[in-house]
Amino acid sequence: xxxxxxxxxxxxxxxxxxxxxxxxxxxxxxxxxxxxxxxxxxxxxxxxxxxxxxxxxxxxxxxxxxxxxxxxxxxxxxxxxxxxxxxxxxxxxxxxxxxxxxxxxxxxx
Amino acid sequence: xxxxxxxxxxxxxxxxxxxxxxxxxxxxxxxxxxxxxxxxxxxxxxxxxxxxxxxxxxxxxxxxxxxxxxxxxxxxxxxxxxxxxxxxxxxxxxxxxxxxxxxxxxxxxxxxx
Numbered sequence: 380x381x382x383x384x385x386x387x388x389x390x391x392x393x394x395x396x397x398x399x400x401x402x403x404x405x406x407x408x409x410x411x412x413x414x415x416x417x418x419x420x421x422x423x424x425x426x427x428x429x430x431x432x433x434x435x436x437x438x439x440x441x442x443x444x445x446x447x448x449x450x451x452x453x454x455x456x457x458x459x460x461x462x463x464x465x466x467x468x469x470x471x472x473x474x475x476x477x478x479x480x481x482x483x484x485x486x487x488x
Numbered sequence: 489x490x491x492x493x494x495x496x497x498x499x500x501x502x503x504x505x506x507x508x509x510x511x512x513x514x515x516x517x518x519x520x521x522x523x524x525x526x527x528x529x530x531x532x533x534x535x536x537x538x539x540x541x542x543x544x545x546x547x548x549x550x551x552x553x554x555x556x557x558x559x560x561x562x563x564x565x566x567x568x569x570x571x572x573x574x575x576x577x578x579x580x581x582x583x584x585x586x587x588x589x590x591x592x593x594x595x596x597x598x599x600x601x
Contacts, residue, residue: 388528411588423578423592465530469588474519474538476590480530
């Protein structure tokens, strides 16, 4: 069965410190991988997808096929980064996403 | 935010009653999805539809039903058979045809007492 693990339910980081939100997936093949974010009182929205290799709001995520991980990173946390973050893989040819349980990130001023 | 709407924002029902949650999109997207969001459990897929008049069960379809008679609409009925219906329900849509980004509605919080 497809499984996505986000081991940290809660993560608190001081402003200006580096952030890493962990995501591990248990698929074979080559999944498409996404990070979604939900800010307070806003809709769930796409933050980034690995295939585009973009940096969005200073966040990047590297796919490590050997470790089946897709950790989200930012070198210097900002207060506006406080939100709920979900990792979500999908297989090519199957548009379903499987969401992790999410990590609530709190940036301490 | 427009594009995908859910109504109502809050819904209260008595146990034993069926209730239908609305989801509409004007993005001309082929695919639509229903998720349930519970604290500590992330989003779990209830049903999805990749094209009009077709839909598939997700991971937790028991106690729910859907229809997809129009491209822009994908209502979800929570039946009395659903054992724990109180939850936050999210609808999403995506262009389909291999494009995976999903766009989410604002959600409906259903409370059943």
